[in-house]
Amino acid sequence: MGGALLLGTAACNDDNGGSNGSADAKATAGGGSSASAPADTAPKTSAARLTVTPADGATDVQPKDGLQVAVAGGKLTTVTVTDKNGKAVDGKVSGDGLSWKPSGQLTVGTSYTVSAQAVDAEGLVSASTSTFTTLTPAKTAGTSDNIADNGTYGVGMIVSVTFAKPIKNKDAVLAGITVTSSDGKTAKGHWFGDKRVDFRPEDFWTPNSKVTVKYRLKNVEVAPGVYGDVDKDEPFGIGRYQVSTVDAAAHTMTVDHGGGKTETLPITAGNDDNPSWNGTMVIYSKEVVTRMNSATVANVKGAEYDVQDVPHAMRLTRSGTYVHGNYWSSAFGKTNASHGCVGLADAKGGSDTSNGGKFFKSSMIGDVVKIKNSKGKTVDADNGLSGWTVPWSKW
Structure with a gap:
């Protein structure tokens, strides 16, 4: 059958070019049977194996300690985490190049995209892209205080913050509320029970200074399963001395x-x-x-x-x-x-x-x-x- 195929090919060539065509056909046939070019090989893959926690598509992710990027068999080169508005999340690759964590807490009820790259010992790149969504709190602790925005108060004013639910993670709440003045004074919080915390500086406020209460509590788990309900700046002024x-x-x-x-x-x-x-x-x-x-x-x-x-x-x-x-x-x-x-x-x-x-x-x-x-x-x-x-x- 092989000979018949060769003859068939020669006959066609003869029609186009006589004996030279037949010789070409034999050369072509001979070349095909003794090809020396290497066969195609599969591309090498990177030995670096990326792991993103949480998994792609995860929901109800904890905003604190819920995100980590790690690599085995290589080193991380780039990690980018952005929310739905394109705002980047600050973070840092570990000194050994094997992991990355955000610098602070993520925002509750928010979708994030994680893009990570790593290289192995041969410089081959491994990449990963995934998305997840942080939890939307089912319970929040309502927050109220005794300050009116842009109000004016005497030099002894104490900022008193009251919560609608008992607070368990008091240190986390204190870290989420700062009270500072334009002249550099800083107020410190003191708890009275588990629902009230008051803020004052070491001595009275400076007359005619400006004070700002900064709340950053929406991402703070104030008690198991309960989150804060406010992120805002609340300014007020200090009047004359009396x-x-x-x-x-x-x-x-x-x-x-x-x-x-x-x-x-x-x-x-x-x-x-x-x-x-x-x-x-x-x-x-x-x-x-x-x-x-x-x-x-x-x-x-x-x-x-x-x-x-x-x-x-x-x-x-x-x-x-x-x-x-x-x-x-x-x-x-x-x-x-x-x-x-x-x-x-x-x-x-x-x-x-x-x-x-x-x-x-x-x-x-x-x-x-x-x-x-x-x-x-x-x-x-x-x-x-x-x-x-x-x-x-x-x-």
Whole structure:
């Protein structure tokens, strides 16, 4: 059959070129039977084997420690991780070239693409591309604080943050909240229980400085399976300087306006049965008129009271301590006659020209009021914004 095929080929060639064509055909046939060119070989593959964790297409990936790129049989050369908007994730290849991890946490509820390359000892490249999605938290801990965006507060303002759920990973939360001022002061957080953390600097804020609260909690697992709910910057300003010192024994309040400007006002503080708290407190609310009722205050001794139109009230503690105007007493500068509050002379309905009215007008939330020489105990740090009573070394 082979001969027949050769003859068939020769006959065709004869038709085109006679005996020379036949000779060409024989040469061609002979060449085909003794070919010496090497056969095609498969390309070499890299010995580097890339492993990307999580696997391609994975969902509900933990934003912390959920991503790693590793290689065996080679060294990593390039690792790029980007979110759906093309924003790159910072990371670093290990010193031995065998692994890569992100520098920080990933964002929850976000899709990422991982592109990695490695080379083996012969310089052959191995590449991998994969995608995954981080988890979307089923539970979050609501966050609230006592700061209004771009509000202005006194030099003693304490930032108090409250969570809707108990916090277990307190250090992680503290790392996710920073409070800094334009003059370089930094506030430190102090926990009161597992739902409240207060922030203050070592000493009072600088007048006319700017403070920014930075929340970065959305990627923080604040408790098992529970994440923070806020990433935002919250700026506020510090106003002029005003620090007032109440001397309960002398029945006076000295108001320091800074720059050597002070004034001393006669007051009445808590009586012997209901002494005022000692310590450093902060005005945290102001009401032109409020109602004060002994039924709303614990452990009041003596006759009950209910004054429905207390003027110029500035609250200092959750337990009911105020600096306020008083129109029903004449004890100012003479004796302590109140149920724990600091009273200033005022008129019924409130008078802007009275001591109570003028102090109310000059005061703002965040101003400091110190009380000393009272027969009462030192105020608890979490009673209002009284954290200044705690030494910095214990804050």
